[in-house]
Amino acid sequence: MLKTLMMACVLTALVQGSVWAQSDTAPPTLLVVGDSLSAAYGIERDAGWVALLAERVAHRAEVVNASISGETTGGGATRLPELLRQHDPDIVLLELGGNDGLRGLPPSQMSANLEGMIEKSQAAGAQVLLLGIDIPPNYGDAYRQAFTGVFRELADTHEVPLVPFLLEGVALDPELMQDDGIHPTAEAQPRLLDNVWPSLAPLLDETEESEGTEAASTSSASEESSEQASAS
DSSP states (O other): OHHHHHHHHHHHHHHHHHHHHHHHHOOOEEEEEEOTTTTTTTSOGGGSHHHHHHHHTTTTOEEEEOOOTTOOHHHHHHHHHHHHHHHOOSEEEEEOOHHHHHTTOOHHHHHHHHHHHHHHHHHTTOEEEEEOOOOOGGGOHHHHHHHHHHHHHHHHHHTOOEESOTTTTTTTOGGGBOTTSSSBOGGGHHHHHHHHHHHHHHHHHHHHHHHHHHHHHHHHHHHHHHHHHHHO
């Protein structure tokens, strides 16, 4: 009888320890895969919108910034599988396409790359937030419409939330743009985060609720197992 009770106690401690480890040391992971707009080009990295995001969710989630200046959707698509394996993210923020547009690459190619990234992220169990971007009007209306249409079409097809234009309220304000007219200043970064947050916050809430339900279910199962062991 004593041996049975000791085994029950050990089993309960092990399972509860596992639950505590999941809830205390494994907060949701947000993976940002982007280009210079998310890599804080031309400013201090800790002043970028992704760093500001990490500060905002410091007690709720871990933010991994895998953004690289100059990155295209092709480069991001190549890097993504390893990033998913390494970080096992709960939410993936895709901020790519700007360099494809500036290089005049076919929107169909950009669409295929982004679609593959969305599908791989979802297959890995992550939710996806798509961050859209625009290009200067001198690229022509036809190309510009095809380019911006990619983000809307992918969001609709794969039922993922979309931030239509990351630089909304920033791109046309010279005081918030660096001298190159492409990259936002440090002062603009809080506005970028404000553009992202309304679409990201519900995903984070949903992820936390899902993980909380899973932890509670595991805890309940452990209690039931210990009760059965004690009864035996």
